[in-house]
Amino acid sequence: MAGRTTLERIESYLPERSLRIEELGEHLGLRRAALGVFRKFYGLDTLRFDPDLNLFDLLRPAARRALDALPDGARVAYLVYAHTTQAVAPPEVEVAQVVREELGLDGTEAFALSHQACVSSLGALDVVGELLRAEGDENAYALMVTGERAYSPVVQHIPNTAIMADAAAACLVTLDGEGDEVRSFVTRTLGEYAQWMELTPEQNTVFGEQYGTRIAEVIHRAVAEAGLSFADIELIIPHNVNLLAWRQTIKALDVPVEKVFLDNVPRYSHTFASDVFVNYTTLRDTGLLVDGAHYVMVSVGLGATFGAMVITHRETHRQNLPKTHRETHPKIHRQTHQKGATPV
Template sequence: MTSLEEVAAYLPSQRIPIDELSDELGLSAAEMKVYRRYYGLAEVCREPGTLTDLLLATAGKLDALRGREERVRYVVQARTMPVVVPYPINPVHEVRDALGLGHATAFAVTHHACASGLLAVDLVGKLLASDGDPDALALVLTGEKTFTLAAQTVPGTAANSEAAAAVLVGTHDDRDRMLGYAARTHGRFYECLSLTDELSGEYQRIYTEALAEVVLAAVGKAGLKLSDLAMIFPHNVNRLSWARLARRLGLPLERIFLDNVPITGHCFCADPFINYRTALDLGLLHPGDRYLLATVGLGSTFSAMVFEH
């Protein structure tokens, strides 16, 4: 049984109002007004250090890792982008070694873009189960730097941010245990930001329905109904897209945790985990609560995962 032993989140103290990014992102005053008023975006985080610094700051907040380093079998970096630093730097190896986890197997997954974080949790859970050691652990690292213009924004949708989350995964039933996972890739949109106008329009038309499909599939695999969910922890691209999903599913919008959208913007694969950690710190989850993480990766993969707290 895949379980979350602990989730840590790190939000750098450096914040930039999105209004100050209009020239950098090539947004007109009218477009920026849409970002603020309709998308609910206000500021983004920036990490002054390197990607390794960002990931280490997050992993360093995992209390459950201290004293259990020898149990970690895998260290996995879940990336939105295949290339996140110049060659030959390798952040996942640097973080592994700095944490004293040199014995662990380290690799990255990028296949689902911003949904790669959920893919990584599912993958390491299966690896741990096949290893047969009930005390073994895996560390999943999420979060990236906005080091290029393409990494700074999803045009017409989101402003991207530099924050991170670290997820310690185990196989114990008494932790936050995974009940169901669903992912679907709509491969005809593989060109991401280079889609033709026709395909881009089609993607916008199918987006809400495709997201609803995987949410319902994950809930169904968990043997639950939507009404059984205490909370949905989404990615933070914008508020409008989740309002549309809430209407499609007939869910109260307050059941979707959107508090971080104006504070962080979109933090690549880290969003659902950051939102989970924030809600936990606010006391919004109680033992026995079922909750769902949901996200979408360009390319385009829709993904949802259900847990019991």
């Protein structure tokens, strides 16, 4: 069955508890100087972190809201839980199966994907699109769910890179629907960096020097495979790893800073595989997504995988469902963003 993968509904969820990064200093074993580097150079400020929040309490809200867009008579054929960290729950707990049961999706095939780290969520959208084409049922949908807890200092602090935060997201997917059209998806994996925590200082230096160039290459390839030029792209919707990494990428892309949405980096920090969807819903809920415009969703996973997905946004009645229990995002004005509210 041929057909275009369409994203019928994207939702995100962030816990209410917000902390300044300095409040995590003792928990992460970071001294004031190290926290100062994260604030001054990496652009971090606050993040959502609630150690008392259960993983499934984190995952449910966005998933349920995404399912609100499921038409009458349609069925969810697949549920995929995309996560970054290999171990997100005790080994006897199959997270995808639990989520399926809690959502009441009897008969849905549920599984997890994780080997592209933070790119796993974009990769999962590509996978379920292929599964739906093989399914051959025009009433079949898939639900991609992402979200995980920063449950220990080892997981939460990536040295010289990021401080991880809590968030979740969900995306309802079908073929030839009314939602955003997926036009291309490109990944590149640099396997020599697979043992991330064991890299030598020299390897870390080389990776840092290559970082912006590698993202730029993947973005340009995705845009070309979508049949577009970079001038056609309205905005890059990125992961929130840090502002320093995005300075490098913006330089490699040779684009104005306003071409990349970075307002959420100091607000929410890096949220594993959920970043691009948190940023998407921020833009949508503040009225900054343009009907018919093209966007590039970009993420990078440790290991190291670079991924870019080009979508064309389409306003639909499902995109405008009531904002019941939706995260209230800070009001954003594109003009303010263009003037460089963030230190890029």
